Every structure is written in C-alpha cells, then in structure tokens.
Amino acid sequence: MFSIRAARPVSSFNRLAYKLSPATRRSFAASVAKMASITTAITKDHRELEQYYNEIIKSNDRDHQDRYGNQFVWELARHSVGEELVVYPAFEKYLGEEGKQMAESDRKQHHEVKELLKVFQNLKASDPTYIDKLKEIWTPLSQHMKEEEENDLPALESALAKQAEAGESESMSKSFGRTKAFVPSRSHPSAGEHPPFETVMGLLTAPMDHVADLFRKFPDKTISPNPSTK
Numbered sequence: 001m002f003s004i005r006a007a008r009p010v011s012s013f014n015r016l017a018y019k020l021s022p023a024t025r026r027s028f029a030a031s032v033a034k035m036a037s038i039t040t041a042i043t044k045d046h047r048e049l050e051q052y053y054n055e056i057i058k059s060n061d062r063d064h065q066d067r068y069g070n071q072f073v074w075e076l077a078r079h080s081v082g083e084e085l086v087v088y089p090a091f092e093k094y095l096g097e098e099g100k101q102m103a104e105s106d107r108k109q110h111h112e113v114k115e116l117l118k119v120f121q122n123l124k125a126s127d128p129t130y131i132d133k134l135k136e137i138w139t140p141l142s143q144h145m146k147e148e149e150e151n152d153l154p155a156l157e158s159a160l161a162k163q164a165e166a167g168e169s170e171s172m173s174k175s176f177g178r179t180k181a182f183v184p185s186r187s188h189p190s191a192g193e194h195p196p197f198e199t200v201m202g203l204l205t206a207p208m209d210h211v212a213d214l215f216r217k218f219p220d221k222t223i224s225p226n227p228s229t230k
Contacts, residue, residue, distance in 0.1 A: 046148075116137045120137055
C-alpha cells in the first residue's frame with residue numbers, strides 16, 4: 001500500500017528531453033525544479049514542529065498552549081509514522097548496509113520520542129509538568145531532526161542521483177504526504193516502527209484518533225485539522 005514506485009532512468013529522460021525545443025525544455029525543467037523533494041517535505045515538517053514548540057514555550061496563555069500542544073502532537077505523530085513507512089525503507093533500499101543501520105538508528109530514536117509523546121499528549125497546559133514534558137521530547141527530537149537534515153537525507157539524495165533515479169525523491173515526497181493522511185495522529189509506541197505490523201496497527205488506530213481530534217482545540221480554531229490537506 002505504501003510502496004515506493006521506481007522512476008524512469010535519467011538516460012530515458014535525457015533522450016526525451018533533447019527531442020523537445022529549447023523553450024519547451026526550459027519550461028519543463030522549471031516545472032520539475034518546483035516539485036518538492038523528500039528532503040524539502042521532511043524539512044518543512046521539521047520547521048513546523050519548531051514553530052509549534054516555540055509557540056508553547058514562549059506563551060503564558062494556557063488556551064494557546066493547549067491548542068499548539070495538540071497541533072504539535074498531531075504533526076509529530078503523523079510525521080514519525082510517515083518517515084517509518086516511506087523514508088526509512090528508502091534508506092535500506094538505496095544505501096545498502098549503511099542505510100539499514102541508519103534506518104534502525106532512526107527508528108530507535110523515534111521510539112524514544114514516541115514514548116515521551118505518549119505522556120505529553122495526555123496532559124493539559126494547566127498541568128505543572130506540561131512544559132517540562134515537552135522539553136523532554138524536544139531534546140532528543142531536535143537532535144534527531146538535525147542528524148536527518150545534515151546526514152541522512154543528503155546521503156539519500158546523493159544515492160538517488162548516483163543511481164540515476166530521476167524523480168524518485170519527488171515521488172517519495174508525494175507518497176510521504178499521502179501516507180500522513182491515513183496514519184494515527186496520536187502516539188502509539190506499541191505499534192512499533194517496522195511495516196507491515198505498524199501499517200496494520202496504524203489502519204486500526206488512525207480512525208479512532210481522527211474522530212477524537214474532532215473534540216480537541218487547534219490553533220486555527222476549527223474543530224479539527226484536516227489530515228488530507230497536510
């Protein structure tokens with residue numbers, strides 16, 4: 001269900017491209033450049049998580065903190081499972097043994113964060129431990145995001161370029177976005193970090209999470225964020 005489609009080799013792309021007029025080639029190249037890579041998609045999520053974290057930490061208004069706390073949980077839970085189902089298998093596929101070790105290390109870091117998130121997601125801003133528990137999450141999470149952006153994702157993009165997997169980064173980005181629409185929006189560490197078991201558990205728990213989201217407050221003051229738009 002969450003498989004990554006193979007892309008056409010660069011050589012085929014080049015043969016097609018040079019049959020086109022220079023103006024058409026420039027237009028086509030510009031449209032391809034605008035397509036989001038998997039690195040762009042992951043980094044975008046990271047920056048959003050940083051924003052939600054700072055909104056909570058810098059505010060003294062409990063309602064504001066509750067709203068952004070729910071948004072933080074919602075985004076982090078979906079982001080984590082999306083990476084586990086789409087990105088980490090790509091590490092293993094394209095980076096060989098190094099990629100397998102990288103993926104396992106990232107999964108272990110995810111599990112640690114999920115356990116902490118499970119505690120935080122049940123707290124309200126009125127709880128005296130609310131900020132402390134959030135900071136407990138942020139310490140390993142921020143380090144994990146830094147490693148992904150500086151090491152893991154550049155290694156993947158480099159491998160895709162060397163193996164002439166034209167468009168595969170963009171294809172993964174689309175798959176990542178689609179996957180996030182159907183996964184749980186709360187932390188469930190017991191589901192693990194490996195498909196297919198995690199996939200099955202996600203399909204079972206996601207509907208319950210999405211219904212419960214209808215009764216939570218979010219920053220946009222709607223009854224629930226719409227998973228299909230993120």
